Amino acid sequence: DGGITQSPKYLFRKEGQNVTLSCEQNLNHDAMYWYRQDPGQGLRLIYYSQIVNDFQKGDIAEGYSVSREKKESFPLTVTSAQKNPTAFYLCASSFFLATNEKLLFGSGTQLSVL
Amino acid sequence: KQEVTQIPAALSVPEGENLVLNCSFTDSAIYNLQWFRQDPGKGLTSLLLIQSSQREQTSGRLNASLDKSSGRSTLYIAASQPGDSATYLCAVRPRDSNYQLIWGAGTKLIIKP
Numbered sequence: 001d002g003g004i005t006q007s008p009k010y011l012f013r014k015e016g017q018n019v020t021l022s023c024e025q026n027l028n029h030d031a032m033y034w035y036r037q038d039p040g041q042g043l044r045l046i047y048y049s050q051i052v053n054d055f056q057k058g059d060i061a062e063g064y065s066v067s068r069e070k071k072e073s074f075p076l077t078v079t080s081a082q083k084n085p086t087a088f089y090l091c092a093s094s095f096f097l098a099t100n101e102k103l104l105f106g107s108g109t110q111l112s113v114l
Numbered sequence: 115k116q117e118v119t120q121i122p123a124a125l126s127v128p129e130g131e132n133l134v135l136n137c138s139f140t141d142s143a144i145y146n147l148q149w150f151r152q153d154p155g156k157g158l159t160s161l162l163l164i165q166s167s168q169r170e171q172t173s174g175r176l177n178a179s180l181d182k183s184s185g186r187s188t189l190y191i192a193a194s195q196p197g198d199s200a201t202y203l204c205a206v207r208p209r210d211s212n213y214q215l216i217w218g219a220g221t222k223l224i225i226k227p
Contacts, residue, residue, distance in 0.1 A: 004157075031213075042118060042203070042217030050213075090157055097213050100146060100165070105157035 002027045006091050006106035012114050013078065013085060021076045021109045023091035029104075031097040032074040036060060037088040037108075046089075049074055050097040078111060086112050116141040116208050120218035128226050129196060135189040135221050137204035142182045145207040149178050149189050152201045152220065161202075162189070166209075194225045 004025045013019045023032065031050055035043040045058030049068040063082025068074055074093075078085045089109045094101040117140045127133050137147070146165050150158040162171045162178040164187070170179040177190040191198055201222045205215040 006157075033213075040123070040219055042219050043205075043215070044217075045214065048213055056213075088155075092158075100163070102148070102160045102163060103158075103215075105159070107157045108155070110155070 004091055004093055004104055004106035006089075006109050008109060009107070011109055011111045013111060014114050016080045018077055018079050019111070021078070021089055021091075021111070023074045023076065023106060024072055025074075025093045025104075025106075026072060027093060027104065028071070029093035029095050030071070031094045031101070032068070033092040033094075033103070034058075034064075034066065034074070034076045035090045035092065037090060043090065046076065048097070116144075116206065116216045118204060118206055118216050118218040120202075120204060120221050122221060123219065124222040124224070126224040126226060127194060129194060131194050132190065132192050133194055133223075135191070135202050135223070137187040137189070137218055139185045139187075139206050139216070141208070142185055143209040144182065145209055147178075147180055147187050147204060147206050148215070149176075149187075150203045150205065152203060154200075158203065191223075196225045196227050199223055199225045 007022045033048045034046040044060050046064050047066045049055040065077045091106040092103040119138045148163045149161040152158045164171045164180040175192040180187045201220040203220040205217045
């Protein structure tokens with residue numbers, strides 16, 4: 001079955017540590033996205049990628065980094081520069097970066113600080 | 115700056131009732147509006163997408179309407195069931211972007227058996 005797989009489901013970060021969240025899709029989608037979800041707030045865009053080897057900052061990119069070396073994979077690294085990383089992180093994809101494309105979401109990763 | 119608001123933040127109704135969820139936005143310059151469902155600790159599932167030129171979209175027991183001039187959308191759920199319990203989020207696609215979605219914070223719906 002095609003879909004988006006995020007791992008791990010739960011992740012704990014120690015102070016000063018970088019952690020990487022995995023996102024893999026087998027839908028042959030070109031566009032991929034990372035969102036952050038905090039309680040009581042709407043989703044906020046961290047990074048997005050339109051095509052392999054290309055990615056752009058979203059609204060809250062500071063303290064995060066991404067790579068897009070393969071079409072299927074779009075990992076997100078939460079660096080030590082992100083001082084408030086506790087949140088639910090969602091990866092999404094769509095066929096194209098276009099106005100009427102529906103997004104398909106992964107099941108999310110809950111990141112907490114130890 | 116586009117802002118999306120969903121009121122109420124939480125709603126609890128008995129099973130079998132018809133109900134309406136609300137979504138308002140401040141700028142009518144949008145390509146479309148989407149409704150999503152999110153189960154606890156899970157990702158989002160797209161329910162309905164309404165183009166700016168459309169007035170409503172239907173899928174099963176769900177009907178979404180769009181009034182762009184007043185900056186409002188409603189999601190109507192007919193004959194509610196306990197399985198409809200979830201958080202419902204709306205998001206608008208601004209007309210000046212092909213990648214951005216502006217999200218509401220969601221309405222948490224509980225259907226009591």
